Amino acid sequence: MKAIYSMFLVFALILLAMIGAGAMGMEYLFGVIIPYLAVVVFIVGFAAKVVGWGKAAVPFNITTTCGQGKSLPWIKENKIENPSSTGGVIARMFFEIFLFRSLFRNSKVELHDGQRVAYSSSKWLWLFAILFHYTFLVIFLRHMRFFTEPVPFPFEMLDKMDSMLQIGAPALYLSSVVAIAALSYLLLRRLFVPSVRYISQPADYFPLFLILSVLVSGIMMRYFVKTDIMAVKELTMGLVTFRPVVPEGVGSIFYVHLFLVSVLLFYFPMSKLMHMGGVFLSPTRNMPANTREVRHVNPWNYPVKVHTYEAYEDEFREKMVEADLPVVKPLEETVENAENKE
Amino acid sequence: MAIEKPDVLFKNISHRPPQGDWMDVQSKIKPGRYCYAGDPEALEYVGLPNPRKWNPLDDDWKLPENWQEIVIGGLKERLDRFRSFKIFMDVCVRCGACADKCHFFIGSGDPKNMPVLRAELLRSIYRGEITKAGKILGRFAGGRKLTEEVLKEIWYYYYQCTECRRCSVFCPYGIDQAEITIIGRELLNLIGLNIDWIAKPVANCYRTGNHLGIQPHAFKDMIDFFCDDIEEVCGIRPEPTFNKVGADILFVTPSGDVFADPGTYTCMGYLMLFHYLKEEYGLDVTWSTYASEGGNFGFFTSHEMMKRLNAKMYMEAKRLGVKWILGGECGHMWRVIHQYMDTMNGPADFLETPVSPITGTKFQSAASTKMVHIVEFTADLIKNGKLNLDKSRNANIKATFHDSCNTSRGMGFFEEPRYIIKNVLDNFYEMPEGTTKEQTFCCGGGSGLNAGENEEIRMMGGLPRANAVKFVHDRHDVNMLSCICAIDRATLTQSVNYWVPGVEVCGLHELVGNALVLPGESERETDLRAEPLPGKEEE
Numbered sequence: 119m120k121a122i123y124s125m126f127l128v129f130a131l132i133l134l135a136m137i138g139a140g141a142m143g144m145e146y147l148f149g150v151i152i153p154y155l156a157v158v159v160f161i162v163g164f165a166a167k168v169v170g171w172g173k174a175a176v177p178f179n180i181t182t183t184c185g186q187g188k189s190l191p192w193i194k195e196n197k198i199e200n201p202s203s204t205g206g207v208i209a210r211m212f213f214e215i216f217l218f219r220s221l222f223r224n225s226k227v228e229l230h231d232g233q234r235v236a237y238s239s240s241k242w243l244w245l246f247a248i249l250f251h252y253t254f255l256v257i258f259l260r261h262m263r264f265f266t267e268p269v270p271f272p273f274e275m276l277d278k279m280d281s282m283l284q285i286g287a288p289a290l291y292l293s294s295v296v297a298i299a300a301l302s303y304l305l306l307r308r309l310f311v312p313s314v315r316y317i318s319q320p321a322d323y324f325p326l327f328l329i330l331s332v333l334v335s336g337i338m339m340r341y342f343v344k345t346d347i348m349a350v351k352e353l354t355m356g357l358v359t360f361r362p363v364v365p366e367g368v369g370s371i372f373y374v375h376l377f378l379v380s381v382l383l384f385y386f387p388m389s390k391l392m393h394m395g396g397v398f399l400s401p402t403r404n405m406p407a408n409t410r411e412v413r414h415v416n417p418w419n420y421p422v423k424v425h426t427y428e429a430y431e432d433e434f435r436e437k438m439v440e441a442d443l444p445v446v447k448p449l450e451e452t453v454e455n456a457e458n459k460e
Numbered sequence: 461m462a463i464e465k466p467d468v469l470f471k472n473i474s475h476r477p478p479q480g481d482w483m484d485v486q487s488k489i490k491p492g493r494y495c496y497a498g499d500p501e502a503l504e505y506v507g508l509p510n511p512r513k514w515n516p517l518d519d520d521w522k523l524p525e526n527w528q529e530i531v532i533g534g535l536k537e538r539l540d541r542f543r544s545f546k547i548f549m550d551v552c553v554r555c556g557a558c559a560d561k562c563h564f565f566i567g568s569g570d571p572k573n574m575p576v577l578r579a580e581l582l583r584s585i586y587r588g589e590i591t592k593a594g595k596i597l598g599r600f601a602g603g604r605k606l607t608e609e610v611l612k613e614i615w616y617y618y619y620q621c622t623e624c625r626r627c628s629v630f631c632p633y634g635i636d637q638a639e640i641t642i643i644g645r646e647l648l649n650l651i652g653l654n655i656d657w658i659a660k661p662v663a664n665c666y667r668t669g670n671h672l673g674i675q676p677h678a679f680k681d682m683i684d685f686f687c688d689d690i691e692e693v694c695g696i697r698p699e700p701t702f703n704k705v706g707a708d709i710l711f712v713t714p715s716g717d718v719f720a721d722p723g724t725y726t727c728m729g730y731l732m733l734f735h736y737l738k739e740e741y742g743l744d745v746t747w748s749t750y751a752s753e754g755g756n757f758g759f760f761t762s763h764e765m766m767k768r769l770n771a772k773m774y775m776e777a778k779r780l781g782v783k784w785i786l787g788g789e790c791g792h793m794w795r796v797i798h799q800y801m802d803t804m805n806g807p808a809d810f811l812e813t814p815v816s817p818i819t820g821t822k823f824q825s826a827a828s829t830k831m832v833h834i835v836e837f838t839a840d841l842i843k844n845g846k847l848n849l850d851k852s853r854n855a856n857i858k859a860t861f862h863d864s865c866n867t868s869r870g871m872g873f874f875e876e877p878r879y880i881i882k883n884v885l886d887n888f889y890e891m892p893e894g895t896t897k898e899q900t901f902c903c904g905g906g907s908g909l910n911a912g913e914n915e916e917i918r919m920m921g922g923l924p925r926a927n928a929v930k931f932v933h934d935r936h937d938v939n940m941l942s943c944i945c946a947i948d949r950a951t952l953t954q955s956v957n958y959w960v961p962g963v964e965v966c967g968l969h970e971l972v973g974n975a976l977v978l979p980g981e982s983e984r985e986t987d988l989r990a991e992p993l994p995g996k997e998e999e
């Protein structure tokens with residue numbers, strides 16, 4: 119149900135763009151106003167979120183340690199999984215962000231007859247997650263040739279490499295194929311693995327469908343519903359140079375594509391997609407595990423009520439003396455004091 | 461309540477979640493899986509909110525009038541105070557990598573024991589009551605309103621999480637359900653929702669210095685009693701000191717070691733070690749009756765309560781004028797010391813950077829907290845050849861080692877204990893990969909959940925650990941599960957007995973005590989448990 123809702127929502131968005139930019143001729147709205155707004159919302163929203171996180175205090179150093187800590191000199195410490203220095207933290211974050219280190223640990227549990235619990239390595243999620251993220255990055259970068267004139271060499275190169283296989287004309291982009299395959303895996307997994315399906319929210323299906331439709335509309339434009347590339351570039355260049363124009367003959371499929379991307383940008387800052395920013399800031403990963411060596415300061419540390427030794431001794435002095443435990447104030451003295459008070 | 465036989469319990473575990481949406485599945489509080497409510501007297505003693513008698517099975521939990529306001533206000537406040545919490549509320553992608561990593565899920569199959577859903581219980585409130593999108597879109601954005609039903613569900617499942625952090629190791633964003641549970645419990649405590657197995661120890665610890673409420677004279681008596689037992693075993697009686705001003709080192713261990721078998725044998729091990737070091741090297745260690753608890757159940761209540769209880773360690777060290785503090789074998793005690801103590805109650809500038817007076821080793825890694833783990837302390841002694849050890853006395857023992865959650869994922873304390881084990885006995889076997897070190901499994905009773913009334917969920921949660929023990933038991937005849945945590949010693953004894961009869965549980969210093977040759981001792985016939993030593997069995 120949740121998946122179906124989310125899918126219909128994406129269909130509705132597509133329809134909206136088709137009618138708006140196509141039938142009703144609101145090209146300027148869909149080609150200029152909405153994209154501008156989307157970018158502004160994305161940048162402001164993203165920044166606000168990250169600033170919000172940054173403003174929250176980090177009262178304690180709660181690193182999750184995943185390897186031997188720094189200890190006696192003859193014990194070999196794991197400098198990356200349990201970093202005691204900034205260098206170690208940087209290395210750990212590098213593996214986390216660029217190679218999805220933690221996800222790579224993933225395992226699967228199974229219960230077998232004879233009371234046996236077995237764990238097996240399970241790397242599919244890691245593989246498809248990393249494939250998706252990298253291909254999406256490639257796709258993003260290769261779109262830069264629509265926003266630059268002349269197109270810088272790296273983007274040209276990327277384009278060439280991505281279409282290296284030279285299948286079809288125009289040549290098929292590898293990244294698109296892989297991204298769609300990876301997304302499909304993530305979607306099918308959500309739909310068919312019972313536990314994952316159980317935890318899934320509309321907010322999990324919606325971005326999957328949305329990004330899929332962005333990819334599909336992009337591919338459609340390139341291979342099936344031919345669009346005037348020169349006109350598109352005129353429009354995109356107009357956007358980045360702040361001299362927006364709406365050329366003739368762009369075709370509504372392009373507006374659909376652009377609109378879906380805009381929706382993605384609108385949606386991004388208020389959604390779980392913000393994990394893109396959060397992954398850098400997670401205190402269990404980005405702090406050095408040197409808490410016993412270097413004091414971490416809590417900005418809101420406040421004094422608390424404690425039970426002092428004096429109060430403790432006052433309560434138990436008699437018993438302590440009887441048991442030969444040392445006391446600070448001898449017993450007689452307190453008795454006298456008590457008498458004096460009377 | 462009697463619990464099912466292990467084979468039945470095991471067969472009934474199903475990891476298939478029910479049909480429908482979890483938000484529509486009403487959680488029923490099941491006997492055997494929850495702990496009794498906190499005793500009002502205990503709450504009053506330490507000034508915790510809303511002390512009253514209540515029963516989780518009743519409909520009426522006697523909440524304060526404005527409980528919603530309190531919880532939501534508390535939630536907002538904590539979003540500003542803890543970046544961890546704020547990020548963990550925002551970035552989970554529900555990838556499910558953490559789902560089958562929790563021992564409570566593996567052993568119970570209850571989908572709300574998947575760490576991600578445990579978090580969603582609270583996250584749905586965060587979305588539904590605090591974020592704009594959730595307020596407007598409601599269920600579609602994964603938000604819910606904070607109703608009494610939802611609150612009860614949070615209470616039920618946040619006291620079915622042992623704050624072990626295993627889920628956090630696997631999460632691509634390091635989302636740590638332990639942190640969320642800690643804060644969740646803090647919120648629950650604002651309106652007087654807690655459990656007695658935590659509330660009472662907290663009050664006891666505050667008053668007498670330890671969880672069990674042992675008063676100073678009784679504390680000393682118990683230790684004296686161990687000294688008698690040691691004398692019986694080896695003819696030598698240690699003479700520990702208490703509350704001694706001017707001693708070199710203050711020793712603090714969880715009171716479980718002083719009170720509950722088999723921790724008591726570990727305690728005897730400490731006493732023998734200190735006696736040895738005093739005789740051979742003149743080391744002066746003192747015990748405190750005031751700071752007689754290493755464990756800290758305040759940690760399972762709120763950050764503030766943790767700080768209030770922890771404060772005693774530094775205050776006592778300062779009063780006694782010792783050089784530094786030595787800590788016994790405990791799990792969450794070390795999480796607190798390692799990641800919280802210095803920040804909360806430091807800087808401990810009245811102490812010195814710990815140096816072992818015997819080996820001269822400077823414990824640089826403890827330079828700021830000034831507190832050394834007894835296992836690293838002993839490992840250093842062994843490494844420098846300062847202890848006279850006779851491994852053959854442990855020859856009947858085939859041991860494996862359980863990494864405690866807290867020392868593993870909150871410290872990375874893996875090689876030190878293994879080094880000691882390998883030096884005090886010959887037969888040591890590791891449990892299978894994926895169940896040790898940073899991926900170790902909780903005993904099932906951590907974070908204050910080792911009560912009698914929740915036995916069923918404890919055995920369920922204990923399954924993954926016990927099952928790995930079973931593996932080495934079947935394969936290598938392992939008969940001893942060693943560990944460095946007082947709660948483990950208590951909990952694992954039961955769960956191992958349930959799942960793998962024939963395996964006992966011990967602390968590391970019990971094994972050290974057995975192997976350690978005290979100067980002038982008489983020939984031993986038995987080990988510390990009064991079991992005959994190898995070769996001394998009667999024919």
Ligand code: SF4
Pocket residue numbers: 551552553554555556557558559575576630631632633634635
């Ligand atoms: S592993 Fe992390 S991101 Fe994935 S579901 Fe669990 S908490 Fe969420």
Ligand code: SF4
Pocket residue numbers: 561562563564573574575578620621622623624625626627628636637638641902
């Ligand atoms: S911290 Fe441990 S007990 Fe709690 S949800 Fe995570 S794995 Fe389960």
